[in-house]
Amino acid sequence: MSADQRHALVALAQARGHSLAALSAMLRRNPAYLQQFVARGTPRVLAERDRRLLADVFGVEDAALGGEPARAIFRVPRLDVAASAGPGAQVDDDVAIGTETLPEALARDLGLRAGQAGVIRVRGSSMEPALRDGDHLVVDQADRSPKARSAIYVIRVDGAVMVKRVARTSAGLVATSDNPVASPVPAGAIEVIGRVVWRMGRPE
Incomplete structure (x- = not known):
């Protein structure tokens, strides 16, 4: 995921009042998971499952977070x-x-x-x-x-x-x-x- 997409994740979380720690917990990850991803690029790319779950929470297309546009x-x-x-x-x-x-x-x-x-x-x-x-x-x-x-x-x-x-x-x-x-x-x-x-x- 590019820096632009990491910025998109932060912007979506802030706009909807979600903390990165709470979103990490929703993904059943450790509380620092998304913070490390945004700040350090670790992991380099979010797992497809994590990305799709986040897109569903935010009510956006998967493409907004680096995925392919939904086709099916x-x-x-x-x-x-x-x-x-x-x-x-x-x-x-x-x-x-x-x-x-x-x-x-x-x-x-x-x-x-x-x-x-x-x-x-x-x-x-x-x-x-x-x-x-x-x-x-x-x-x-x-x-x-x-x-x-x-x-x-x-x-x-x-x-x-x-x-x-x-x-x-x-x-x-x-x-x-x-x-x-x-x-x-x-x-x-x-x-x-x-x-x-x-x-x-x-x-x-």
Whole structure:
């Protein structure tokens, strides 16, 4: 990435009120990652994944940060379902009400496959601070097997759709909320709908 593109990164971060340390954390890098990149040119070039994630956060084309202009998109159905981060929503069917688009390269990085992903909306506050009311989530419906290390999944419990942190234990699946003041997750068998792989943010 040229000096001009490093300057563009700084300008975009300042314009949107993001610190380089916070953006580094979003990329799951050490807090000095982007500062070192801007000040020292280390690394010399941002990884494609990092560049695309930053472009998505800033709402700009990948080319603004040194990438090629987007040429392909991945379409994901937007479902008429609110995955409750509260007591749970009763639904009968997952009805598509439109589509969202992701850069094909991002969809590839996320491991998404056509026909096995959907976008749903979060309702409630029990998964704060990780998820907020109104966030739109990309859900990989091909991943329905939680591991011992917890991850965020969309699940059904007794017909109620909710988004929770789920882990597999010796006693079976355990679902919990991130917000310590949230009500307990209702008892019942857990049906896994898919793993949350991307938070698209609250629509304006």
